[in-house]
Amino acid sequence: MPLNMATFIGLCVMLPLAILLGVWLCEEYMFRRRTFVPTTRVMVQCDICLHQFFCEKDVRLPRCPQCGNLIRATHV
Numbered sequence: 001m002p003l004n005m006a007t008f009i010g011l012c013v014m015l016p017l018a019i020l021l022g023v024w025l026c027e028e029y030m031f032r033r034r035t036f037v038p039t040t041r042v043m044v045q046c047d048i049c050l051h052q053f054f055c056e057k058d059v060r061l062p063r064c065p066q067c068g069n070l071i072r073a074t075h076v
Contacts, residue, residue, distance in 0.1 A: 044071055 041054040046064040055062035061070045 046071055 040057050042057055043052055044055050044062055045052045046067060046069055048069045049064065049067040051064055051066040053062075053065055061072065063070055
């Protein structure tokens with residue numbers, strides 16, 4: 001069965017791209033299956049300047065790094 005030159009070039013281009021796509025999808029699937037590591041930090045938003053930042057869970061009154069306001073942290 002003779003191959004046309006355009007078909008041969010198309011296969012030479014598409015086959016490696018299909019292999020790369022398969023490897024990339026497998027890597028993404030394996031990356032998303034990794035276990036979740038809980039953190040000791042929570043996201044807090046300042047009531048005055050609306051700046052969002054991370055603070056430790058055990059801090060009762062975190063201070064906003066942008067405006068210096070004391071924030072009552074409500075941890076869930």
